[in-house]
Amino acid sequence: MDGFGVTVAFWILAAVTLVAGGGVMVSRNLLHAVLFLILSFIGVAGFFVLLSAEFIAMAQVIIYVGAITVLILFAVLLTPRASRDNSETVWALPGMLLAVCLAAIFLFVVHDTQWKTVTDAPLLTTQDLGHALLGTWVLPFEIASVLLTAALVGAIMLTRSAEEEAEDALA
Amino acid sequence: MTTFLATDNWYDLRDLANLSREILEAADKILPFGVVYVLAAVIGFVASFLIFVLPSQLFVGVYGERKLIGRIQSRYGPNRVGPFGLLQPIADAIKLMQKEALTPTRSDRLVMYVAPIFFVAPAVLLFAVIPFGPNMVFADIPVSLMYFLAISSLPVLANFMAGWSANNKYSLFGAIRIVAMTISYETPLVMSLLGAVVISSTLSLQGMVLWADEYKIWLGLVQPLALVIYFICVSAELNRTPTDIAEAESEIVAGYLTEYSGMKWGLFYGMDIGYALAASAFAATVFLGGWTLFGLEKWVPPWIIFIGKTHLFYALFIWTRGTLPRLRSDQLMAFAWKFLLPLALFNLFIVVTERMIWSEEGYDKAYIYLFAIFNILVSGLLVFAWARFNGYRPDDVPTRPRLVKEARGYVPLGENE
């Protein structure tokens, strides 16, 4: 991928994504962490556009930014008396060490491998994706929809309060 | 798309893209690499500002809204500043800039400052995919409908940030309400748009306009239920009056905007209009045929047709704002989940069936008119049937009280004079 614009875009997006990801880590306020997370998601969506996967990018923004972060915000607001300081447990240091080791391995693999790449982007349209999802991958697709339904029902069941359960038992 | 136009000449102002292209090509020869992108952005911005934003936001969004609501409320509306009060929006803006932008002491200052910016940016981005004319679309990406939905799901986060950071209970109420409402209304909104996508088999807004031009019918006529659901959902997400529970003035003062003042508030206010205009432009594109008007676009500049449609749709927002009372938040939620979502699903089911029939008949043009008539009838029927099913009994509500001749203490129900 050559081109001045693409390069600039890549570096800006990489900076935004990683700095925002770091912000999630270091931010002392849980709400701020969520806002950083949103920024990171948007950065990843930008990467998808750069990789000419517009549909996935838009799905990323709709689902991650529009739905999941909103859910997280809701969860934060619904737990008002829990601590909001976004602090670490005693496992922070081992966890970070593990992450750094993993990062080292990943970076070694990434840079040591001779990747066979195509130069021109394959022409992938949304239509192709549709055909792939409802053709080749129709079984996983259906299973995913079942999974979503199960998650929906499960989430509703989990958050029902005792009063509501009592009401249903009476009815 | 040149078939729509007689010429590609720069002086053919029926499509301003010609002029823009000529300027850019000329500039590309003399300017160093890269500057032409900046120039393109500037030209696009200035042009859109002159032909769309200024007339729409200031003179339809602010002045027109106030004037029209004034007429609805049997008063004059603005008529002091400038001829017919036309300069009132500008005077308002100057007043807003002079006001002090207060920040409460214990607020989250950073988030409070960022929120208006985060609110403005998507509003500007939204117009990038709206086709103003055959070539007048800034970013003609194949998934522009998805793009529009994705970007329009961002401002709710700005609203939340505004409400949460102000450290005010009314603001927090507004923030929670708008987040809950957006989650609820996004679902029927997407479901209703899916119907339009299925019938026109494209995710591109320009493609939908071309579809409408090809079949000489608006998608709003083929999908009347989707249009109605879209209108309701979008007015809920934009906090227009029947559903403006997030900034319900009579309940929670101004909702998430309670602590904002000055131009920070002005940004929210102006961009609320911006979002409403974007939603109107989107509806005009998807449901009302965009810049086409059954052949008239060959003589009248298409962008004028498009802007006219947008403003007409925007007038609907003003009308509902001037007429309807506000729903309670739980009623609004129940309306989304119990009424709009099932209707949208029914609609989707009908559309998919129609699409299958249509594809087996080889996409015959006559069928689409048949579907339109069928859908209009079935939509009306569905709405009434589902309302009935949900327990809507308008006749049970008495409009007149009981009348008694003499004062005599408690009169039990049924004992009437």
Place this chain on the structure above:
Amino acid sequence: MAEARTGVAAVTRQLSGPEAAGLAETAAPGSVDRTTETACYLKPEHLVSALEALKTDPDADLVHLTNLCGVDFWDHFEVVYHIQSFDKNQIALFKVDVLNREDPVVPSVVPVFHGAWMQENETYDLFGIKFEGHPNLYRILLWEGYPGWPLRKDFLAMPGGLQPGLGEFAGVSRRQEPPMKVLE
């Protein structure tokens, strides 16, 4: 309808003091202190039970506490209750004497009439009459800690004999002196 309720008068019957006292005596014997031409004075200790009895008594049926207020007579307070009946269309006037000016206490009628809540609070606020048994007695119009009780006649009375009240017209004798000096 009119046949069914022949007892309903076309005009509200204002019960005289003896009439009201008769009702109160039948409903709650021993509750009447004294009567005047217009009003019936109830004993404070029997106030709540008498009003409760009058409310349930079908002859009296005094269900609607219309008006409650205090009056300052320099040496004592009176608390005035106007109570009316819808079905009988009659209104009665009951009063209670509050003799202790330093620590005026009256039993609260909130257990009987919920509507007394606001009016007793107001009377407490402006007269300083404490209503015993009131669920939440606080200064409803003025703020907590306001100095004095404004509707008492001696509020703002100056040392040296200046009394509140209207000055006199020319040629008319001065208003009579108050029956007792409250402030030195």
Place this chain on the structure above:
Amino acid sequence: MTGVIKSEPFVINIGPQHPSTHGVFRIRATVDGEKVVDAEMVMGYLHRSMEKLAEERTYTQNIPFTDRTDYLSSMSNNLGYCLAAEKLAGIEVPARGDAIRVIMAELQRLASHCMAVGAFANDTGAWQTPVMWCFREREKILDIFEVTSGARLTCNYMRIGGVAFDLRPAFEPMVRKVLADLPPFIEEMEQLLTGNEIFVSRTRGIGVLSPELATNASLSGPMLRGSGIAWDLRKADPYCGYEQYDFDIPIGYQGDSYDRFIVRLEEMRQSVKIIQQALDGLPSGPFRTEVPLALRPQKGEAYARIESPRGELGYYLVSDEGPAPYRFHIRPPSFINLSALKEMTVGGTVADAIVVLGSIDIVVGEIDR
């Protein structure tokens, strides 16, 4: 399970500076989420100690004070006070004076109910439109007041023994015009609001008052009638010759906010009917009994009450034969109507609390006095 921990209840101040408290009134509401679990009234921001001031003015000088209690229905307040003073001093009012008083009181009821209905619709969220429509009609009535008494809001028109001036020649055509304009307007308003599904769903079943509670909480006026209690002092205890006029008492079905609203609308129709009759049979003759300027009623007390737009407005006067009332007590209807506020709001949402408050139709000048 260790029991469900609900979200934390917190206190939210509705008022004193709030768009829907109709003045400087405050509800300190404890809410759990959107649900109101406790509501406490805080008032007194507008307290002017009228009752104390009135003890230092002559009986006639007190009339302007009564304008300023319920500033949306000054004529009714004048009337109530004058009736009390007349009862105390034993003064008869000539027939023409009574008829003029009735016309004025009913016009005032129309103006006040216009305001109440419009503001109530505004509280449900109808963005200013109903209130503007109502103001348009109210203006016409205020014009009549201006022609008659010289003032629009605080009229100070009634006098002890009658009214201040006789009617102007322009009065009758103006009233006739208003009477012609109002019924279509009321019809339109009814269609606009009761035909609106959102409005109905916002107000039906909200703030339900049982007739027992309404009686026990000393409520009066449309609050009482909305709960199905047929009680109107114009019928029950006629004053100013109300017994001559033919009108009905509107009563509600279940005592919710919607019932109070339609009761008010219907009362406007009945008021139009009363004014029509009073205007048709307007007697000639003196409009006022001559009363000495320094009125000194004999020792005693008097409690006179009228049906003001908000309910039973009573004036309790005690005289010690002085030129000023010894005790001057107002029974303010909207103050006492608030005593059921907590019962009506608790259990509903914040939005419902606003609707309930709007349906009580408070005037803070009268609450705080």
Place this chain on the structure above:
Amino acid sequence: MSVGIEHFLTVGALLFCLGLAIALSKRNAIGVLMGVELMLNAVNLTLITFSRFAVSERPITGQAFAVFIITVAAAEAAVALALAVSVYRNRETVDVDQLNLLRS
């Protein structure tokens, strides 16, 4: 100046490790969830990168898998947040190191 597959993979790897560190170290269950979401994002990014760069018969497969991952992430977020709210209702905390019901 150009960017290639290594650049994108590096960003994906770093983002994944960042998410891992957050998920392992945060005290608040919602914070842990945010880390997991970041990891899933990084995986998505890697998949899309391969779909774009890799020599393949059907490069669309990467995008299809990204769709599945987004689906799973949405379901996971919904259930996990429901769990967090449910735990908060019973224990009045969402700190993961306080949730030691099995131990004590």
